[in-house]
Every structure is written in C-alpha cells, then in structure tokens.
Amino acid sequence: MRATYREAVRSALRTACRRDERVFLLGEDVGRYGGAYACSLGLLEEFGEARVRDTPLAESTFVGAAIGAAIGGMRPIVEIMTVNFSLLALDQIVNNAATLRHMSGGQISVPVVIRMATGGGRQLAAQHSHSLEGWYAHVPGLRVLAPGTVQDARDMLLAAIEEPDPVVVVEHQFLYPMEGDLDETAPPVSPWRALVRRAGKDLTIVAWGGSLPKALAAADVLAREGVDAEVIDLRCLRPIDFPTVLASVARTHRLVVVDEAWRTGSLAGEVVARVAEDALYDLDAPPMRVCSAEVPIPYAKHLEDAALPQVRQIVEAARRARGPRA
Amino acid sequence: MNDAQRHELELYRKMLLIRRFEDTCAELYAAEKIRGFLHLYNGEEAVAVGSMCALEPEDAVVATYREHGHALARGLPPGAIMAEMFGRANGCARGRGGSMHLVDVARRFYGGFAIVGGGLPLAVGLALADKLRGLARVTAVYFGDGATEEGEFHESLNLAALWKLPVLSIGFERTRCTTQTATARRRRSRAGSSEIRSPLSPRASSRKGRSTAQCGSSSSERCPSRSQRPSARPRRAPSSPSATSLGMSTHARCDDARDVSRGRALGAPHRVSPR
Numbered sequence: 001m002r003a004t005y006r007e008a009v010r011s012a013l014r015t016a017c018r019r020d021e022r023v024f025l026l027g028e029d030v031g032r033y034g035g036a037y038a039c040s041l042g043l044l045e046e047f048g049e050a051r052v053r054d055t056p057l058a059e060s061t062f063v064g065a066a067i068g069a070a071i072g073g074m075r076p077i078v079e080i081m082t083v084n085f086s087l088l089a090l091d092q093i094v095n096n097a098a099t100l101r102h103m104s105g106g107q108i109s110v111p112v113v114i115r116m117a118t119g120g121g122r123q124l125a126a127q128h129s130h131s132l133e134g135w136y137a138h139v140p141g142l143r144v145l146a147p148g149t150v151q152d153a154r155d156m157l158l159a160a161i162e163e164p165d166p167v168v169v170v171e172h173q174f175l176y177p178m179e180g181d182l183d184e185t186a187p188p189v190s191p192w193r194a195l196v197r198r199a200g201k202d203l204t205i206v207a208w209g210g211s212l213p214k215a216l217a218a219a220d221v222l223a224r225e226g227v228d229a230e231v232i233d234l235r236c237l238r239p240i241d242f243p244t245v246l247a248s249v250a251r252t253h254r255l256v257v258v259d260e261a262w263r264t265g266s267l268a269g270e271v272v273a274r275v276a277e278d279a280l281y282d283l284d285a286p287p288m289r290v291c292s293a294e295v296p297i298p299y300a301k302h303l304e305d306a307a308l309p310q311v312r313q314i315v316e317a318a319r320r321a322r323g324p325r326a
Numbered sequence: 327m328n329d330a331q332r333h334e335l336e337l338y339r340k341m342l343l344i345r346r347f348e349d350t351c352a353e354l355y356a357a358e359k360i361r362g363f364l365h366l367y368n369g370e371e372a373v374a375v376g377s378m379c380a381l382e383p384e385d386a387v388v389a390t391y392r393e394h395g396h397a398l399a400r401g402l403p404p405g406a407i408m409a410e411m412f413g414r415a416n417g418c419a420r421g422r423g424g425s426m427h428l429v430d431v432a433r434r435f436y437g438g439f440a441i442v443g444g445g446l447p448l449a450v451g452l453a454l455a456d457k458l459r460g461l462a463r464v465t466a467v468y469f470g471d472g473a474t475e476e477g478e479f480h481e482s483l484n485l486a487a488l489w490k491l492p493v494l495s496i497g498f499e500r501t502r503c504t505t506q507t508a509t510a511r512r513r514r515s516r517a518g519s520s521e522i523r524s525p526l527s528p529r530a531s532s533r534k535g536r537s538t539a540q541c542g543s544s545s546s547e548r549c550p551s552r553s554q555r556p557s558a559r560p561r562r563a564p565s566s567p568s569a570t571s572l573g574m575s576t577h578a579r580c581d582d583a584r585d586v587s588r589g590r591a592l593g594a595p596h597r598v599s600p601r
Contacts, residue, residue, distance in 0.1 A: 015413070024458065025348070050458060051491075056484055056485060057487065058477075058481035061446075061450065061481035061482050061484075062485065063447070064447020064448050064450070064451060064478065064482075065369070065448075065451035065454055066451040067451055068450060068451020068455065068460070071436065071452060071455070072451065072452040072453075072454070072455025072459075074458060074459070076451075091444060092447060092448075093442060095441050096439070096441075096448060100437075103419065103422050103423045103428070103429070103437075104420070104423065104431070105419040105423070107419065108437075109430055211370050228344050279371060
C-alpha cells in the first residue's frame with residue numbers, strides 16, 4: 001500500500017505497542033497533540049495515558065527517565081522534537097545510556113529507543129535544522145539508524161525496539177510527508193546493513209536519510225549523461241556497514257559521499273577515511289564529499305538551499321570524480 | 327540485649343564497617359593500589375545505613391560517585407567493592423567502573439553516577455517502570471547538595487511528583503566538597519537575598535555597610551571560607567606537572583580538610599585525587 005513516511009513511523013509505534021506491553025511512548029506533545037510531526041496521532045486514544053505520556057519540557061530528565069525505565073524492564077520509545085533539542089539530553093544519552101552496559105561489567109542493559117527529527121529544508125533556521133547524528137554515531141554503546149525510505153521508517157524502528165542496547169533513530173524532517181510503498185507484512189531487512197538502492201558501475205554515491213532521495217535524483221541526472229551511478233543507502237550510522245561500501249568501490253573505483261552535516265568532522269569524512277585505509281588502491285580518483293556549508297543553517301529559502309547539499313552539487317561532484325572523459 | 331538494642335548494634339556495626347573500609351581505601355590510595363578519583367564517605371555513614379535499613383531487597387538504589395558507603399550498606403560484599411577499585415575482573419563491575427561506578431544489579435544497586443545530578447532522572451525512570459509493571463517498590467536516590475544546583479534535580483522532582491512515582495530522594499548537606507568553590511559563591515542565600523539584589527538601591531545605601539559583603543558573611547557562618555578552614559595544602563596550589571600530563575583538570579582539587587590529595591593529611595580524608 002501507499003503511505004507517507006510519518007504514517008510508516010506511526011505504524012511501527014502502533015505495532016510495537018500492540019506486540020509488547022512493555023513498550024510505551026513519551027516525549028513533548030506525543031499524547032494529546034499526536035507528536036510535533038503527527039507520528040503518534042491517535043495512539044493516546046488507542047493505548048491510554050499510561051503508555052503514551054506527555055512530558056514536561058525537560059529533555060534531559062524525560063530521556064533519563066526513559067533510560068531508567070528501560071533498565072527497570074520496560075521498552076520505552078522517546079521522541080525528541082529535533083536533534084537540536086536532543087543536545088539538552090546529551091548528558092543522559094552519552095554519559096548514561098551509552099556507558100551503562102560497559103561500565104557495569106555487562107550487568108545493565110538499556111533497551112531504549114530515542115527518536116528525533118533531524119535535518120533542514122523546511123526554513124526552520126539554525127536551532128531546528130541541523131544534522132548532528134554524526135555526534136551520536138561517534139559514541140560507542142549507541143546504535144544509530146537513519147531510515148531513508150517509507151518501508152525503512154517502519155521496519156528499522158521496529159528492529160530498534162528489539163535491540164537490547166540504546167538506539168538513536170534519526171528521521172529527516174523533510175521525509176515525513178514523502179510517499180512510498182509500505183508492506184506491513186514483508187520480512188524486514190536487517191537494519192544494520194547498508195543497501196544498494198540503485199546498481200551502477202561507474203561511480204558509488206553513498207547517502208542516507210534525507211540525502212538519499214537527492215542522491216537517487218542525482219543518479220537519474222547522471223544516467224542521462226551516460227554515467228551509471230550506484231547509490232548506497234548507508235541506513236545504519238553506527239555501526240557502519242563498511243563491507244558493502246568497500247565492495248561497491250571495488251566495482252566502481254569512484255566515490256562520492258553525501259552528508260547533510262558540516263564537512264569538518266563529518267561522517268562523510270569517516271566513510272572516506274575508511275575507504276582510504278582499506279581500499280585506497282581501488283580508487284581511480286580522489287573521493288568527493290558533498291556536505292552542508294559551514295554555517296548555521298539560515299532561514300531565508302534561497303540561503304537555506306545554498307547551505308544544504310542539493311542534487312546539482314552531487315552531480316557536479318560526480319562529474320569531478322569521473323574526471324575528463326577519455 | 328533486647329531486639330531494639332540488637333538492631334542498633336547492627337546499624338552501628340555497618341557504620342563501623344564503612345568507616346574501616348574507607349580508612350583502608352585511603353591507605354591503599356596513598357600506596358597507589360587504588361587509582362582514579364576516590365570520594366570517601368567518612369562522616370556520613372549514618373545516612374546510608376539508616377535510610378537503607380528501611381528499604382526492602384526489591385527496592386532500587388541509585389547512588390552518587392561517593393557511594394562506597396551506599397554499596398556496603400546495601401550489602402555488596404566488601405571484597406567485590408575493593409576488587410573493583412583494584413580494577414580486577416572479580417570486582418562488582420568487572421573492573422570497568424572503579425570507585426565511582428559500583429554496581430550490583432542482583433541487589434538492585436544501580437550504581438555510582440559520576441555526573442552530579444545525573445542519577446536523578448534515572449531513578450525517576452526506575453520508579454516509573456515499577457509503577458507501569460504494577461510492582462509495589464520504591465526507588466531510593468542519593469545525592470549531595472551540589473546536585474540541587476543542577477537542572478536535572480528540579481526537573482526530576484517535578485516529573486516524579488507529576489507522575490506520582492515512588493521515588494525516595496535522599497539528599498545530604500555537604501556544602502564544601504562538590505566543587506572547590508564554597509556554596510556561598512555558588513548560590514544566593516535566603517537570609518541575604520534582598521541585599522544581594524540591591525547593593526546600589528536607596529534601601530541598601532541607607533544601611534551603609536550592609537550590602538553584598540555582609541550577605542556573604544552570613545552564609546559563611548554555615549560554610550566557612552577557605553581561609554577559615556584547615557587546608558591540606560597551600561591555597562591555589564598550581565597544578566602539578568604530573569596532573570597536567572595525565573589530563574586531570576583542576577576540578578580534582580579540593581581544599582577541604584576531608585578532601586585531600588594523595589600523601590597529604592590522610593588523618594581525615596574525604597576525597598583523594600591522583601595528583
């Protein structure tokens with residue numbers, strides 16, 4: 001059936017609540033209002049106030065409470081409105097959720113899912129538009145998922161809930177209204193694997209989340225120019241499925257990484273570094289990165305468009321990676 | 327001996343165990359057998375022992391980084407705690423946590439949290455889990471008075487009250503050892519609040535000499551200034567080269583008599599740091 005990304009998220013939340021009575025939702029506006037992006041619309045009515053909990057505006061404490069509830073035997077799913085707000089909960093996520101299994105010598109398990117909207121493109125300016133998922137991907141003890149399709153929005157969230165360790169799920173806010181095919185009965189693909197979304201032989205484009213549709217659009221443009229690009233959806237940002245990336249580069253010998261975060265210290269840099277470490281001699285050209293301009297994301301439409309990676313820039317990077325045609 | 331006397335004797339025995347354990351820790355720290363930060367519980371033994379004897383085994387405990395006493399009072403074997411501080415695999419956290427992160431989930435002792443106030447939201451969550459699961463349990467969370475300056479303290483009290491959760495918050499007045507800066511320099515005291523706000527106002531100027539300086543002194547009656555307190559070493563001692571090279575920040579320093587550096591004034595240590 002056809003569904004939007006937000007409906008797919010809602011489908012996963014509903015399925016999780018039905019499947020497992022330990023699952024409950026909490027966050028700002030998740031109950032009565034149905035979630036800032038309407039992902040939990042109708043769930044308060046279906047599951048009641050005990051399991052769909054509106055919280056005070058206290059990110060650190062409601063995320064910490066979710067972590068505590070996870071330790072206490074529940075399976076909480078926390079929603080944080082945007083990745084920018086999650087910085088208020090960074091202490092609980094990084095100092096507690098991520099450390100406790102290791103620091104307790106394996107005694108404590110923290111099966112919490114922390115969902116957050118990320119990314120720009122909706123003119124929400126510099127405190128609602130950033131892509132900080134790379135920060136979470138830096139931290140051992142966390143798993144980080146970035147679903148980029150409607151099907152993945154459901155499947156990866158359901159998989160995250162099954163995890164015994166904390167999982168951060170970043171949902172690009174530009175994707176919520178996107179329509180796609182959703183099969184609620186299909187056997188899910190492992191969320192920890194990268195997937196080849198478009199096979200090609202001339203060039204590898206690695207993207208994830210909100211950059212995936214742009215990468216696929218760029219591949220279409222390149223196809224019209226006679227360049228056959230392969231598009232890899234990274235999907236899982238920690239741990240990264242490097243074998244899939246390396247296998248692709250071994251075929252195409254050229255690499256472009258699209259990352260909506262800033263280039264400095266980015267995940268794109270990590271992907272390029274790993275390819276350089278493990279497969280430098282597979283490359284026929286320097287790897288390219290397409291990232292956001294190094295500025296806080298601006299409000300004005302034309303400035304925001306200029307700051308974020310766009311299809312045109314991906315195509316240009318691909319052309320440069322291809323070099324002058326022989 | 328009647329039952330009440332036996333009970334009191336048992337409590338005293340536990341307090342004494344904590345004191346002897348802490349004194350041993352201080353010696354072993356000086357001998358460099360224990361490393362990292364070491365926060366001792368001397369003088370607070372009654373807080374842990376008294377409150378913990380009101381808890382049932384199924385209740386949960388969340389403690390601070392000064393938690394040897396909480397762990398012992400909760401019944402963790404002293405050998406497992408000491409092994410943890412030696413970084414050994416038979417430690418209560420398999421050597422991964424050390425002094426500040428003692429854990430024993432079987433005794434529902436969820437540890438040792440070394441970010442001031444960071445354990446409070448967790449305790450709210452543990453209590454929430456019990457409530458959602460229909461279990462009649464209590465979560466006890468310990469914190470020092472420094473934690474009351476953290477936003478998480480206020481947020482956690484609000485959330486626990488809002489959701490009517492069985493959280494037992496046990497704070498204790500320390501006032502000197504959370505950081506090096508005296509409480510009076512970190513918080514506005516209730517007694518002197520009006521003067522703090524208005525040193526330049528007509529009301530303040532009409533009371534010459536009763537401005538901020540005096541509010542400070544009223545607070546210092548409760549919290550002596552550094553110069554009044556016995557100091558284990560010179561004030562504002564520069565960081566030693568070894569501490570710098572180890573990446574230890576100056577927050578490890580504390581001039582309180584009970585918070586001393588290794589090798590100094592071990593008579594009454596309360597916190598020792600690797601300097």
